[in-house]
Amino acid sequence: MATGRTHRPATRSRGIPEATVARLPLYLRALTALSERSVPTVSSEELAAAAGVNSAKLRKDFSYLGSYGTRGVGYDVEYLVYQISRELGLTQDWPVVIVGIGNLGAALANYGGFASRGFRVAALIDADPAMAGKPVAGLPVKHTDELEAIISDNGVSIGVIATPAGAAQQVCDRLVAAGVTSILNFAPTVLSVPEGVDVRKVDLSIELQILAFHEQRKAGEDAAQESAAQESAAPAPAVSGGADRRKGPDGDVPAVMPA
Amino acid sequence: MATGRTHRPATRSRGIPEATVARLPLYLRALTALSERSVPTVSSEELAAAAGVNSAKLRKDFSYLGSYGTRGVGYDVEYLVYQISRELGLTQDWPVVIVGIGNLGAALANYGGFASRGFRVAALIDADPAMAGKPVAGLPVKHTDELEAIISDNGVSIGVIATPAGAAQQVCDRLVAAGVTSILNFAPTVLSVPEGVDVRKVDLSIELQILAFHEQRKAGEDAAQESAAQESAAPAPAVSGGADRRKGPDGDVPAVMPA
DNA sequence: TTATGTGAATCCCTTCACAGCC
DNA sequence: GGCTGTGAAGGGATTCACATAA
Missing domain, CATH: 3.40.50.720 (NAD(P)-binding Rossmann-like Domain)
Known part of the structure; x- marks a missing residue:
């Protein structure tokens, strides 16, 4: 593979975007569940809900694999299970x-x-x-x-x-x-x-730390000043003898966004 | 642009991009390791290498937190550890x-x-x-x-x-x-x-499945025809009486890259 | 001179909205 | 009528490249 730019923008052989690949296992899991309940077909809307994504994204994802649906009807569950499995390489050991x-x-x-x-x-x-x-x-x-x-x-x-x-x-x-x-x-x-x-x-x-970040923000909506107070307690930077030259993203003014 | 669901621009209270938040723990870990070795300062280049990202990205990430570096010198390790910890909410229990x-x-x-x-x-x-x-x-x-x-x-x-x-x-x-x-x-x-x-x-x-996808592609570079052969073995779609209407991303022609 | 901080360009992904087919 | 498949628009994230500061 040539690192070079695509001379064929459309119809790239196996140009499945990384983000799509990362979602195929999700779809596959949802489809497997449907298959076990003997559901024959599923719409992009239903499948998307089961996989926790939105339907436009799902249809776009599937469009990279090929035209495996039927307009007005939806997707054949067994067929899709097979196609995605094959695409992911799960038909082999x-x-x-x-x-x-x-x-x-x-x-x-x-x-x-x-x-x-x-x-x-x-x-x-x-x-x-x-x-x-x-x-x-x-x-x-x-x-x-x-x-x-x-x-x-x-x-x-x-x-x-x-x-x-x-x-x-x-x-x-x-x-x-x-x-x-x-x-x-x-x-x-x-x-x-x-x-x-x-x-x-x-x-x-790392996952927990990301959660903590968001959790802190939720809590901070009530007490938005708290983190500014904490910042004052920061150790002074050792480099370049010390005037207080640190600046937050919003300076020292309260970080309020114009909605 | 009507039909707007999101009343909030979502994920922008402090204005730190989600992708950046997800990398802060990586930086923090690398910085902690430096701290334990008593390294006083570090450049974006060095820290980026330790965290496994590129330096431009790291500097951009840090720029969302504030100007915590010193031009011509780099970043004070202890100070950054503290700032990132605080940003992630790790200074609390x-x-x-x-x-x-x-x-x-x-x-x-x-x-x-x-x-x-x-x-x-x-x-x-x-x-x-x-x-x-x-x-x-x-x-x-x-x-x-x-x-x-x-x-x-x-x-x-x-x-x-x-x-x-x-x-x-x-x-x-x-x-x-x-x-x-x-x-x-x-x-x-x-x-x-x-x-x-x-x-x-x-x-x-899911992580393993994503790996399998890429692994399959590596193997497929030698034997690109194999997957086409496998496709013929696919179960026919149950829906809409049977003509072979399935089409891969490139139709039925062998999917060979110009490479 | 060195290395940060950041507009600008680029790339990639998501979402929209509708043409096309069942 | 219903639902897929997809150009086009929109939004983020990454990368570039250089002005800026020590």
Whole structure:
């Protein structure tokens, strides 16, 4: 792929926007539920509600996949399930390894959502020799020494890292060297990987921090002055001997927006 | 432009873009690491590298908070740590409850990242009477019956849902009724909540599915025809008696990139 | 000279609104 | 009539590039 600009703006082969890809699993889950209730067809409106998005967005998303609906009727549930599964690559088997079998790793190993959608846990790997052989979620934990062999024997291309932060980069390097090209990282670290390797990050505490931000704002609507008061308690910047030169986004005046 | 639903421009009280808010925890983590190494100042370039973003983006992000840097020098680490913490609301104490103490709930309860950043686990709650009283991460698990009392006694405004999908909405309703206004949802369901309640969703299997999509594309570069072959095996759409009217994004012609 | 802070340009995503087909 | 599929408009976010300040 040529990094270059698209000489064909329309009709790009597989030009599915990243934002759309991220929503396909949502649609798939909603569709699977409908399928289990033997619902034959669904409208964009209904499906969008079930997936928690709006219908225009959903139709636009599906338009990148092709014209899989019927005007005046809606979408055939089974057919869409198949098409989205195929698009996501879930019609094939993906062996994954989970490295780091602490609380989180064990939770992941037991998580039903993995196995149910084309993912197969090929092995659980931990650095602690005491863990070796112990069964977790029905699988015996393997020692890190076997990592490379497991990956090549099973053709693993997706690895899940659930180790402490300190071990994550090292594990990542070994996974990549052994042939893994996609990594789901639960460790609170930025991983550096060579070009061509995908990393997705799930960070539990970051999500909470984002919630706290919004929560604070809700509370702050009543007492908008509070944060200004807090700011006065800030440690002075060490650099450039100290006149109070810090300025908030709205200066020091009360931050009231003209609606 | 009539039909305007949003009476509020939404998400603009302090004017910090949502995308920026989502990155502040990343910066904060990188800064904390620098702080622990007693690094006094850092440039946007260095900090951006540590956080895994590019420096222009970082500077733009910080510009929404205020002018906290020094031209020609960089940012004072301690000062920035404080400012970002304050902006995120981490200078105050946030009691949280975790509902659903299975593998994942236990993992969350043990997760150090929570306690370390202004979050305090006020209680662990589970519906299983057999769990009640059992210690997890040093806290005795409480029964769901006590949910409302725990929330009001502790002034909990943030709840974490780690129950099975089937129980999630019900738990959510009770949390909200009891006064919780921010929810971090690990259950694979779309929660419906009243206006004013924030929900963030973490879905482990969705992340894997997104990885699988990209992984498939990597593999497909060698054998681009394969997916066309698979498409022929698709179940025919049930709707509208059967002529082969399905069309992929490029019709039926082989989807080969000019590349 | 160095590195921040920020208008301006660009890119991407979302939403609108309606043409097209059932 | 109903609902999909999609150009076009609109809004955000990212990136560029340079004026600005230490």
